[in-house]
Amino acid sequence: MTMLDNALGLSADALRLRAQRLDVIAGNIANAATPGFKARDLDADAALARLQTARNGGFGSELASQLGDIRYRAALVPSLDGNTVEMATEQAAFAENAVKYRASLGFLTGRIQTIMSALKGGE
Template identity: 50%
Template sequence: MSERLFGIHGAALELRSHRMGLLTSNIANAATPGYKARDIDFASALEARTAGATRDASIETATRYRIPTMPSLDGNTVELANEQMAFAENAVAYSATLTFLNGRVQTITRALKGE
């Protein structure tokens, strides 16, 4: 039912939220030897989700390990500047998706009130 009410935006918000967690984990582990940075291919995850895959399945199939531009000696693949840029980009997209959802909720609320 929520997919009919909120369309693609509900799934997008869930995926963006999960991506935010991955990016935060990458940033937090920037100095951890051997840590492998991960990210979600958002377009693939959203496509899988809209095709009927569960949230977990769509995230699992779209999660990728990052390939660093400059390999580090300790095996850590986090490149802090790239992670911070991806985090900021995702935060803006998350906010935009939340704004779309808020507008949809307000529209439904007005319709229920008969306005």
């Protein structure tokens, strides 16, 4: 791990995974009317837990992209055209992930400001 990885902790990886999940969910919403489209999702919380375990074992943040497995989501109410996108589920997932993205961004911003302050001598 580099010194920057140590300083930023999981914040940068969390932000990357949350952004990736937002992209996946946005793709689901965009294809809500596409026949045969299968909704996908990324379990960012599980990926972050695995990444934390890997970091504790001495592995770097380069594992973040490998740990974010995108999987198909099963539909609660299947549609006749084979599309598994359910707008209520997607909107709820998007809103929840957006809040977590903002929190991750806030943590990362705070860490960067602390590092900048330390580099400037505590100004």
